[in-house]
Amino acid sequence: MFGAMLLLISGLGLSLTGCEQVVQSEECKAYVACLKVRDTKLGIKTDALRFEASGACWGSPEGAGLCTHACKNGLTWLKQTYPSQTADCQ
Numbered sequence: 001m002f003g004a005m006l007l008l009i010s011g012l013g014l015s016l017t018g019c020e021q022v023v024q025s026e027e028c029k030a031y032v033a034c035l036k037v038r039d040t041k042l043g044i045k046t047d048a049l050r051f052e053a054s055g056a057c058w059g060s061p062e063g064a065g066l067c068t069h070a071c072k073n074g075l076t077w078l079k080q081t082y083p084s085q086t087a088d089c090q
Contacts, residue, residue: 022064024053031071034078034089041085 028051035046050056050067057067079086 022058022061024051024055024058025064025068025071027068027075028057028071029053030090031075031078034075034086037088038078038082038085042082 032048032051035048039046048055051071055067057063075089079089
């Protein structure tokens with residue numbers, strides 16, 4: 001009986017670790033902020049909802065990894081392509 005309870009408890013622990021909450025990465029926070037700065041200066045609106053804190057990117061660790069990579073590359077591209085509009089970006 002004790003062995004069965006121990007097995008059940010350890011199984012619950014393993015299944016709960018897969019339910020970890022994924023949060024917006026620092027790279028995507030910076031990318032979204034920089035997009036907003038650039039968009040304001042150019043008078044345009046870019047759809048970056050998936051990269052925002054409540055966006056679709058943060059539904060799984062795999063998705064978060066892909067989005068973080070995209071944000072990192074996007075921030076580099078923004079700074080190279082729009083240097084005067086993104087000078088204030090970090």
